Amino acid sequence: ARGGLRWSDRADDFRTEVLGLVKAQMVKNAVIVPSGAKGAFFPKLLPDPQRDRAAWFAEGRDAYRRFVSALLAVTDNLVDGAVVPPDGVVRHDDDDTYLVVAADKGTASFSDVANEVSLQHGFWLGDAFASGGSTGYDHKAMGITARGAWESVKRHFLKLGTDPEREDITVVGVGDMSGDVFGNGMLLSRHIRLVAAFNHRHVFVDPNPDAEVSFEERRRLFELPNSTWADYSAELISPGGGVFPRDAKSVAVTEELRALLPLGDADGVTPAELIRAILRADVDLLWNGGIGTYVKASHETHAEIGDRANDGVRVDGKALRCRVVGEGGNLGVSQLGRIEAARRGVHINTDAIDNSAGVDSSDHEVNIKILLDRVVADGGLAERQRNDLLVSMTEEVAQRVLRTNYEQNILLANARHLGRGMVRAHGRLMAWLERTGTLERGLEALPGDDELAKRAKEGQGLSSPEFAVLVSYAKLALKEALLASDVPDDPWLERELVDYFPAPLHAFRDAIARHPLRREIIANRVANSLVNRGGITFAHRAMEETGASLAEVARAYVIAREVYDQRSYVASVEALDGRVPSAVQCELFIDFRRLLERAVWHLLRRELPLAQIAHELDRYADDVTRLQTDPVERLTEQERERLLAVADEREAHGAPGELARHAASFAYAGARLGVVELAQELGVDVVEVARAYHRLADIIHLDDLLGVVDAVPDASRWDAIAKSSVRDDLYRLAVALSADAIRAGDPSAGPAARVD
Known part of the structure; x- marks a missing residue:
């Protein structure tokens, strides 16, 4: 497990604080190798920081050191490949040597302390125990958490037809320019017009900022050590704005303030009232880069939120008037608050999605250090070379991490696009996760069966x-x-393991193959790929409808994605970001998803069990590639008309013509695996067999029959299984009839002529 250790200031309920954080961390860690964890310590004998801040800080750091040492004292170690339990500890669980800690509130500069303790204990992870530090990746310098959250922001705005990096957007925020997430985030576009923000000390308001001038001033504050909003040049703030202390008794309401914020007719407001108005502002983006929970659901109480410090400024999700929320910080919005806002049109994900780049970056760092430490131990690198290599790969690691954020946002966009028609499938997935003890819907604020039925009825x-x-x-x-x-x-799948690491590390392939987390890295990459490209319910529906295990579904998916060259097609659709409407791009992604479904279901239902991936690729890949060359040419006239009608519609909305036709051909591409099998069985050229198959499919009106099946609603799991089975039977019938016709026809005629 991995997670942050926080210096808590909540004497009475730091356990509650940790429990709230750990749930979010476990969900967030779905994209990385280890599961989620969270820790906190509360120093009881701190000096007064107002009198001696250095002594206060030193005492907190010593408490952190004692806490980390105690953790390692009860943690299994790995010595020469063997697990060594700690002395004097009775273990009731299995071996578990993987423990990684991360920076959190109050401990951002303590990574070197934790790694020093790790080395003193002889812990096998060495300075990979705490990510960051003097020999790790500096998240603030990378801006990685903010850049990851920005991927969510960009995707939301693409749906709205806006490019926040080319068009001005109005923004309100939580945080200040000295902070990592807020500071980096507010420098990600020169078109940000930051009209208001607040932190624990000040409220900043600039009713009509100049985008370029304010960008440069924000950058100056970001580069100024320990800056506050009070350092913002007063002459650059537009009329009616200002910087107001949080402890001020009242803030005068100017005409500009009243026009910007929902402040009513009052001549003056308290800072708390001003903050509540900022959170409810009619702007493009609400960017959270601070600490605290500022939005809840209207039916939640402040006590349920568990953040008493912000009870006076918190607002309800239904009161948000921003178009988009970017959650760079943790727990800025309660889950019920998010849902309430989303159901009223606000574009919002979760903090676990938006700010996952931080934990993802740390995970890469740990796994890279584990690899390089083995190379150093084997004499392949000196310690200094290892550290220099780490630094040189910083941006490549960042790009790999941001790729995860990008792909998860594509996944969510596709899910939203299909959401109405998939309610029952989502319900069946949740029910299965509950039966297996993985999910508790109530705890995660997910709808129950009655609510799902209501939503399905209401569309x-x-x-x-x-x-x-x-x-x-x-x-x-x-x-x-x-x-x-x-x-x-x-x-x-060893190539999945190698591809996980930055290119400069591929020189150490032997060490990569011996990585102690080899299986975990591969499993993580395959799982992420399948869900990102196949969809949330893909694996469960395949298991449900074919009887295969989840692992076999994953194996079949890898085969199918490689046979049909998923990488190239996806790249061509991703290149359309901002060039076509979001809905069209989603449909292009979903076209390939449907092809994957047809191929995976076929592989799982064939008579022969799946062999190793390389063997299956040898069987299918070359012939399928041949069939994908000019696929329209082998279709019947009716199939060709249908394909071109779909392609023309996509092209009319901006999709390139060749890509539109390629995507439309997927409706007929799922049959190619069966055609390849038949060609190999008969010893006939695969292109000729494909022509015969399509001629036969036209004669029996296969498309019409499949349309009848698809029109039947799947109100239950059994409906879904029955529809899938009939669909598969129809495809297999077409292949079997093609085989009979080819065998029985005139040997001197081609396969298509024999069908006639």
Whole structure:
């Protein structure tokens, strides 16, 4: 497990604080190797920081050192590949040597302390025990957490037809420019017009900022050590604005303030009232880069939120008037608050989605250090070379991390696009996760069966915050199933392991192959790929409808994605960001998802069990590639008309013509695996067999029959299984009839002529 250790200032309820944080951390860690953890310590004998801040800080650091030492005193170690339990400890659980701690509130500069303790204990992770530090990745310098959250912001705005990096947007925020997430975030676009922000000390308001001038001033504050909003140049603040202390008795309401914020007719307001108005401002973006919970659901009490310091400024989700929320900070909005806001049109995910780049970056750092420490131990690198290499890979690591944020936002966009039609499938997934003890819907604020039935009747699906939670649980369940199987041991998947690491490390392939977290890294990458590209319910529906295990579903998915060259197609659709409407881009992604479904279901239902991945790729890949070359040419006239009608519609909305036709051809591409099998069985050229198959499908009106099946509603799991089975039977019937016709026809005629 991994997670942050926080210096808590909550004497009475720091346990409650940790429990709230750990739940979010476990969900967030779905995209990385270890599960989530959280820790906190409360120093009881701190000096007064107002009198001697250095002594106060030193005492807190010593408390942290004692806490970390105590943790390692009860943690299993790994010595020469063997697990060594700690002395004097009775263990009731299995071996568990993986413990990684991260910086959190109050401990951002303590990574070197933790790593020093780790080295003193002889802990096997060495200075990989605490990410960051003098030999790790500096998250603030990388701006990685803010950059990850910005991927969510960009995707939301693309849906709204706005490019926040090319068009001015109005923003309110929580935080100040000295902070990592807020500071870096407010420098990610020169088109940000920050009209208001607040932290624990000040309230900043600039009713009509100049985007370029204010950007430069924010950058100056970001580079100024320990800056506050009070350092913002007063002459650069537009009329009616200012910087107001949080402890001021009253703030005068100017005409500009009244026009900007919902302040009513009052001549003066308290700072708390001003903050509540900022949170309810009619702006493009609410950016949270601070600490605390500022938005709840209207039916939640402040006591239920558990953040008494902000009770006086917190608002309800239904009161938000911003178009988009970016959650760079943790727990800024309660989950019920998110759902309430989302169901009223606010575009919002969760903190676990938006700010996952921090934990993802730390995970890469740990796994890279584990690898390089082995290389150093084997004499392949000197310690200084190892550290220099780490630094040189900083931006490549960042790009790999941001790729995860990007792909998860594509996944959520696709889920929202299909949401109404998938309510029952989402309900079945949640029910299965509950039966397996993985999920507790009430705890995660996910809807029960009655609420889902109501939404299905009203034509409503899950909200984005609900999808975000379900994504994490789907990935966690799949990772667990993979680790319990032999799939991560398939030799072909070693390339997944190598590809995880930055290119400069590929020179150490032997050490990569011996990485102690080899299986976990592979399982994590396969699970993320499957859910990101196949969708939230893909693996469960495949298991449900074919009877295969989750692990076999994952194996079939890898085969299908490689056979149909997922990487190239996805890249061509991603290149359309901002060039076509979001809905069109979603449809292009979903076209390939449907092809994956057809291929995976076929592989799982065929008579022969799946062999190793390389063997299956040898069987299918070349012939399928041949069939994908000019696929329209082998279709019947009716199929060609349908394909071109779909392609023309996509092209009319901005999709490139060739890509639109390629995507439309996927409706007929799912049959190619069966065609390849038949061609190999008969010893006939695969292109000729494909022509015969499509001619036969036209004669029996296969498209019309499949349309009848698809029109039947799947009100239950059994309906879904029955529809899937009939669909599969129809495809297999078409292949079998093609085989009979080819065998029985005139040997001197081509396969298509024999069908006639």
